[in-house]
Amino acid sequence: MTPPGRPLMDHTDQEVVLEARKGKERAYRELVRRYERPVFSLIFRMVRNRELAEDLSQETFIKVLNAIDSYRPEFKFSSWVFKIANNAAIDHLRRRELDTLSLDGSPHAVTPEAIEATALQISDHQESPLDYVQATELGGEIEEVIAKLRPEYRTCILLRHVDGRSYEEIAEILNLPLGTVKTYIHRARNELRIALEHLRQ
Amino acid sequence: MRTTRPHLSADELDAVHETALPADIRTHLADCAACFEMVRTDQDLVAALKRLPHLDPSPGFVDRVMARVVIPAYGIRTWPQRILASRRSLATAASWTVVIGGAMMASVLWSLANRDLLMGWGDQLLTEGTRLFWLGFRSTAAALTEQPWYQELRIIVTSPGRLAAVLAGLSVAFGSGVLAFRHLVAIPARAVRDANW
Numbered sequence: 001m002t003p004p005g006r007p008l009m010d011h012t013d014q015e016v017v018l019e020a021r022k023g024k025e026r027a028y029r030e031l032v033r034r035y036e037r038p039v040f041s042l043i044f045r046m047v048r049n050r051e052l053a054e055d056l057s058q059e060t061f062i063k064v065l066n067a068i069d070s071y072r073p074e075f076k077f078s079s080w081v082f083k084i085a086n087n088a089a090i091d092h093l094r095r096r097e098l099d100t101l102s103l104d105g106s107p108h109a110v111t112p113e114a115i116e117a118t119a120l121q122i123s124d125h126q127e128s129p130l131d132y133v134q135a136t137e138l139g140g141e142i143e144e145v146i147a148k149l150r151p152e153y154r155t156c157i158l159l160r161h162v163d164g165r166s167y168e169e170i171a172e173i174l175n176l177p178l179g180t181v182k183t184y185i186h187r188a189r190n191e192l193r194i195a196l197e198h199l200r201q
Numbered sequence: 202m203r204t205t206r207p208h209l210s211a212d213e214l215d216a217v218h219e220t221a222l223p224a225d226i227r228t229h230l231a232d233c234a235a236c237f238e239m240v241r242t243d244q245d246l247v248a249a250l251k252r253l254p255h256l257d258p259s260p261g262f263v264d265r266v267m268a269r270v271v272i273p274a275y276g277i278r279t280w281p282q283r284i285l286a287s288r289r290s291l292a293t294a295a296s297w298t299v300v301i302g303g304a305m306m307a308s309v310l311w312s313l314a315n316r317d318l319l320m321g322w323g324d325q326l327l328t329e330g331t332r333l334f335w336l337g338f339r340s341t342a343a344a345l346t347e348q349p350w351y352q353e354l355r356i357i358v359t360s361p362g363r364l365a366a367v368l369a370g371l372s373v374a375f376g377s378g379v380l381a382f383r384h385l386v387a388i389p390a391r392a393v394r395d396a397n398w
Contacts, residue, residue, distance in 0.1 A: 018287065021286070021287075022286075023272050023273055023274055025267070025272055028267065028270060028272060029263055029267060032262070032263045032266050032267070033263060036257075036258055036262055036263065037255040037256065037257060037258075038255055040256055040257070040258040040262075041254075041255045041256045044256055053258075054258050054259060054262070057258060057262070058262070058265060058266055058269070061266045061270075062266060062269050062270055065266070065270045066270060066271055069273075142249050142250070142253065143253070157250065161247050161250035161251060162250055162251070162253050164251075182211065182212070182215065183211075185215075186211040186214070186215070189243060189246060189247075192246055193239075193242050193243065193246055196246065
């Protein structure tokens with residue numbers, strides 16, 4: 001139950017969800033207000049298109065809010081929202097068969113031969129001029145390099161170092177074992193380090 | 202390189218960003234230029250990632266989302282659904298059940314233990330009630346017979362034909378009133394334009 005007398009923005013996510021379940025529109029709006037920026041940022045950095053990111057973010061919130069009665073309070077609300085957001089972005093990337101570039105091959109490859117065999121060549125990244133300009137404006141080269149990571153690495157590195165989520169929460173969001181999440185983040189950082197090496201020189 | 206310790210593992214590299222470094226790692230970093238360089242680069246990278254801003258969707262995003270969200274009306278939930286909706290509502294319902302049930306039980310027990318007293322109160326109430334009823338009845342009848350229209354009413358009531366005509370007229374007026382009222386309070390079958398202004 002929500003403590004009386006406090007403004008909605010001071011309530012925890014679980015308390016706001018309880019209010020939303022009572023049919024209070026203010027509570028629905030508060031949940032969107034809390035997560036619109038992180039969700040939009042994550043999806044934008046995944047799909048690299050502002051309009052599309054807006055559509056996918058809207059889709060995410062509509063799914064979340066229309067299914068608010070099925071949310072299980074033993075899980076973090078943020079994990080649930082990010083899980084749906086990530087699924088929306090990944091589904092879109094799969095449908096569009098966007099580039100999934102990696103510098104060091106499949107994350108499942110364990111031997112050097114397998115890594116070499118599964119490594120992809122860097123191809124031209126087909127961004128529109130507008131998207132390119134946005135990318136440069138939105139954080140420059142590092143944004144571009146993140147965009148070249150394979151989607152699994154991208155989600156992990158964004159959730160870990162941009163949103164500050166714990167390894168455990170990322171594992172819950174992505175439905176992956178903790179060890180796999182650590183491996184993805186480690187490999188993503190390696191790729192970013194290599195790709196940004198020229199900046200240091 | 203003086204250190205004999207192996208280079209930092211992935212987990213140890215992660216720990217550099219999380220916690221204070223154990224002494225052996227600090228010593229190793231002081232001695233191993235390769236690991237030191239890797240940690241420094243990694244720290245720069247993580248710092249750059251943390252500096253990436255959160256981006257805003259275009260204005261009106263919340264309204265666009267809300268336009269497509271269906272908010273169930275809490276009012277149309279049934280009583281069992283309301284009671285089972287949360288732990289608090291369940292606790293409230295249980296508390297009321299205990300209070301009301303307990304009060305009823307106490308009342309029954311007290312009545313059984315004090316039957317004579319209750320009977321005495323009952324007799325007294327019945328006698329007093331009857332007396333007041335007849336007093337009121339007689340007063341009303343006396344006031345009625347004093348009214349100027351009493352004689353005319355009496356003439357109507359004593360003539361069966363006139364009485365039947367008056368009763369029929371009253372029945373028609375009552376029926377028309379009921380039909381008109383039902384029409385006024387009926388929910389429209391179709392949405393009414395501009396009804397929400």
